[in-house]
Amino acid sequence: MDMAINRELFIHCLETTCMLGSEPVFSAKIAAARAKRYPFETSPRGQLQEWAQDFTETDAYPPCQIGGNFAFAVGVSGMLMQSHLGSIDFLPALPPTAGPAGSAEGLCARGGFEVDLVWAGGKLRYGKRPVGLDLKPGESRAPRPDF
Numbered sequence: 001m002d003m004a005i006n007r008e009l010f011i012h013c014l015e016t017t018c019m020l021g022s023e024p025v026f027s028a029k030i031a032a033a034r035a036k037r038y039p040f041e042t043s044p045r046g047q048l049q050e051w052a053q054d055f056t057e058t059d060a061y062p063p064c065q066i067g068g069n070f071a072f073a074v075g076v077s078g079m080l081m082q083s084h085l086g087s088i089d090f091l092p093a094l095p096p097t098a099g100p101a102g103s104a105e106g107l108c109a110r111g112g113f114e115v116d117l118v119w120a121g122g123k124l125r126y127g128k129r130p131v132g133l134d135l136k137p138g139e140s141r142a143p144r145p146d147f
Contacts, residue, residue, distance in 0.1 A: 010034040083109035090124050
């Protein structure tokens, strides 16, 4: 999957520079780098070969399993925050193994929100007090300075 993502990135960068009509030197560098990429190939078993060499099941795993990396990050962030149907739910599935306290920074919620969380005892915290939010769609609220 990483070769496909990389290939798409080159294509979109070239299309963008062409649409904007700018950065001809940068466009030339992108095109040259794109030309050096390994082509998609089919392995002897008929599978799409994502790597420069064919890996078999008895070989060591390829250097990076990007799909698994993304899935893990999505799973962890989903335990800490979920945003859908016009609401943001904090700590919807915090596992007991998360420890008595913890934090997460830079979680992205639908609607362009970036969220930092702090929890203790399985409850969302701000300072030393638990936080209770009851927001309607489109409404926002910041903790009071004396909270």
